[in-house]
Amino acid sequence: MPQSSPMSVSLPVVTRFAPSPTGYLHIGGARTALFSYLYAKRHVGKYLLRIEDTDLERSSEDAVKAIFEGLDWLGLPSDVEPVFQTQRFDRYKAVIEQMLEAGTAYHCYCSKEELDAMRAAQMARKEKPRYDGRWRPEPGKILPERPEGVRPVVRFRNPQEGEVLVDDLIKGPISFQNTELDDLIIARGDGTPTYNFCVVVDDWDMGISHVIRGDDHVNNTPRQINILKALGAEPPAYAHVPMILGADGVKLSKRHGAVGVIEYRALGFLPEALLNYLVRLGWSHGDQELFSHAEMLEMFDITKVQKAPARFDMEKAIWVNHQYLKTADPLHVAPEFDWHLRRVGVDPANGPALAAVIEQQRERCKTLVEMAEKSKFFFAELDGYNEKDAAKHLTADGAALLDELRAQLEALPEWTAPALHEAVNGFAEGKGLGLGKVAQPIRVAIAGMAISPPIDQTLLLLGRERTLARLAAAVSYVRNKS
RNA sequence: GCUCCUAUCGUCUAGAGGCCUAGGACGGAGCCCUCUCAAGGCUUAAACCCGGGUUCGAAUCCCGGUAGGAGCGCCA
Structure with missing residues (x-):
């Protein structure tokens, strides 16, 4: 299992x-x-x-x-x-003191320049750059003389033998030789603790059982485990995600x-x-x-x-995203849609119920940006027609149809989906035209473009007043043009 | 340079030795449906990095290449 x-x-x-x-x-x-x-x-x-x-x-x-x-x-x-590390400096300081006393950490008086030179020399020799342990105390070893006025850093005394085995939940077992690891700095010259050390203390204090993090941290893991062990703590499980x-x-x-x-x-x-x-x-x-x-x-x-x-x-x-848009409860989507409508400069209150619009638009919109863009016309006056669509559908013939249809719609006793459906389909049939011949000019007239939900639904959502006004406007647009 | 990690269609992935003629999804191509745009349905092209082993049998296990990535700070 x-x-x-x-x-x-x-x-x-x-x-x-x-x-x-x-x-x-x-x-x-x-x-x-x-x-x-x-x-x-x-x-x-x-x-x-x-x-x-x-x-x-x-x-x-x-x-x-x-x-x-x-x-x-x-x-x-x-x-x-949430825990903020900056609020835990006292704790880090205490642990560092404790390690210094226990001998699992020590002071190092190397200057940054000295360290840089050391690294450069190692690189030149094609070695992995690492601290050479010159201030690491050993039995019988004589440490260099402490330079004047240098505030020492604190280094962790990493074990020099054996290996660290990380049984990563994602990557599987990974082993590191301790000889590859150097004595990392756990506190800076000014006394502030460094990342690898804070992580260890925090994970320990917070009782973290599973560290799930980016895999750019795999190489930090053996160091952290060693510090944890020096502290007498049980290392957590690790999962490094690519x-x-x-x-x-x-x-x-x-x-x-x-x-x-x-x-x-x-x-x-x-x-x-x-x-x-x-x-x-x-x-x-x-x-x-x-x-x-x-x-x-x-x-x-x-x-x-x-x-x-x-x-x-x-x-x-x-x-x-589209799958979610298509299946989510429109009422749940509405607040986000509201946010997007405002973003495109439209007042969401100045039009049909958002959930109703969502329901009609979601099949043809993969994002809310697209939905807002394609639904603007429900909430704001048209700012002109799409050029190509107008040229194709707002013709003299189209205008004649729209004019006639407008009169019929105006006379509709009720503005409901079945009534509108019947009105538009009946109109097209009466003219001996396919629905497309009628629906497309209507679309351009009321939506400003040849894209919208089914025409009856669009009319329903837009409302009687706006529909009739836009139909009339389209007719005069065509007549003024010629 | 050293250490560590990784490797299936263009992309995300299924695959734990025979079920693989390598499956699904996105994207692509085509067809159908259709009042627009979509959605939907159907069809289709497309991959096991290379080379050695182990085995009756390997995409799967082992080794070696190759290619990519990460790390090597008084950054996190």
Whole structure:
């Protein structure tokens, strides 16, 4: 039995998503967060959030906000208050003191220049650049003389023998020789702790059972395990998820277009759809493409995540979005649609009920941007006709038809779907014309373009007043033209 | 350079030695349906990186190439 049954996991499962606030929430980060969330929920555990803001230079309040905004939009909130590393400096300091006392860490007085020179020399010799341990205390070893006025860094005393075995949930067993690892800095000259150290202390303190993170961290893992062991802590399980590449197979970056999660909102995605695309990127459950939230929770299995990086395919993401648009409750979609209508400068209150519009448009719109664009005419006056469509359908003949039809519609006792259907179809039949010959001029007249939901539905949604006015306007448009 | 990781249609993937004549999905092509745009239905092209083993049998296991990626900071 794999780890599929929640019951088979004995320890309480606690996962975390730990972004550093140096920018927006990246699409790759979002997927990592999703995997962490699903894994925790799946095993009746907790999913926590930690903000890794120890780099005061690069971290910003805005970035923290942007990350929360992205997570919020996706619906992946933390189970408890997020932890900020900057608020834990006292704790880190205490642990460092403790390690110094225990001899698992030591002071190093090398200057940055000295270190740079060391690295350069090693590179020149085609060696892996690493600290040579010149300040590492050993029994009987005589340390260099302490230079004046240098504030020492603290280094972790990494074991020099043996190997570290990481049994990665995704990648499988990976082993590292301790001889490959050097004594990394855990506290800077100014006393502030560094990343690898903070992660270790936090994961330990937060009781993290499963570290799910980007696979750019695999090489950090043995170091972190060694520190954990030096602290007497039990290392968690690890799952390193491969990154997401752009369509060209190169690491996703700004030049690929949207990389920030929140940009997908602007692109017209539903958060559930983006989540669905993301969960299927690098993971699968047989041939299934669409997963409800409940299904994700039930079926997601971290051990079945692909080992190789995956490319982000916008076409497929849009297809998934369309599937959601087509099947979601229109009332649920309405608020997002409202947001998009406002974005294109339209007042959503000045027209038919949003849910009704959604219901009619969703089959032909893959994104909410498209839907807003194609639905503008329901909420705002036309700002002209599509040139090609007008040339084709708003002809003298067309105008004559529209004029006549307008009179008939005006006389309709009730503005309902069956009545409208009957009116338009009957009109076309009476003229001995195919429905298209009549419907297309109407479309251009009332929607400004030759694209709209079924003509009776369009008329219904647009309403009597607007329909009659636009029909009349189209007729005079044609007559004035000639 | 060193360490670590990876490799199935264009893309996301199924595949745990015989069920593979390699399946599904997106995208592509074609046909049908049709008041527009779509949606839908049907059909179709398209892949196991290369080379050695192991085995009666390998996309699946092993080794070696090759190609890609990640890491090697007083960044995270």
